[in-house]
Amino acid sequence: GQNIDQPTEMTATEGAIVQINCTYQTSGFNGLFWYQQHAGEAPTFLSYNVLDGLEEKGRFSSFLSRSKGYSYLLLKELQMKDSASYLCAVRDGVTGGGNKLTFGTGTQLKVEL
Amino acid sequence: NAGVTQTPKFRVLKTGQSMTLLCAQDMNHEYMYWYRQDPGMGLRLIHYSVGEGTTAKGEVPDGYNVSRLKKQNFLLGLESAAPSQTSVYFCASINQREAFLEQYFGPGTRLTVT
Helix, strand or coil, X not given: XXXXXXXXXXXXXXXXXXXXXXXXXXXXXXXXXEEEEXXXXXCEEXXXXXXCEEEEECCEEEEEECCCCEEEEEXXXXXXXXXXXXXXXXXXXXXXXXXXXEECCCEEEEEEC | CCCEEEECCEEEECCCCCEEEEEEECCCCCEEEEEEEEXXXXXXXXXXXXXXXXXXXXXXXXXXXXXXXXXXXXXXXECCCCHHHCEEEEEEEECCCCCCCCCEECXXXXXXXX
């Protein structure tokens, strides 16, 4: 099975940098996703890591260490619109497993002035 | 190209009633998924399908049934609704030919069972 942990809530200031951590223990691993979800809306894709290292996409970066079972999402130059829940999800590594994702409970980020 | 759509957006049921939630995608995706999302629980997989005519159980399948008679549609049924099934239901799909296999989500259905 999969077990994914991420902080429940974080608060940061507009213009600052925030790092949201995610740790996982899995029976198989075939990639880690980060999704953003605004209140009352559907999750939207932010980033994907399958190899160790940093993936950068504009103001957002995501890091993965497979040996440590650890990932983080880094948000730079925070804006008020970044206030949302950030979901960490691990993809099942089992062949024929349907590319299933197991989600963490999400980190609610609040950006303040 | 409407992406992933869900019908209805909102519904209130009484305990014991039945209903079907419809998920439709116009992207010719092979894989489709049904999740429920509850406060503090995150997204949990109910059932999924890897192609037309095939379905499989996810993490929390009890009390739900599904069907995938057409590739573009994935139906989620509640035969006898219970208050514990009050939740937000999301459908998602992926295109196996894309590199990341990211899941595209529908807008969700908010279901209340009284």
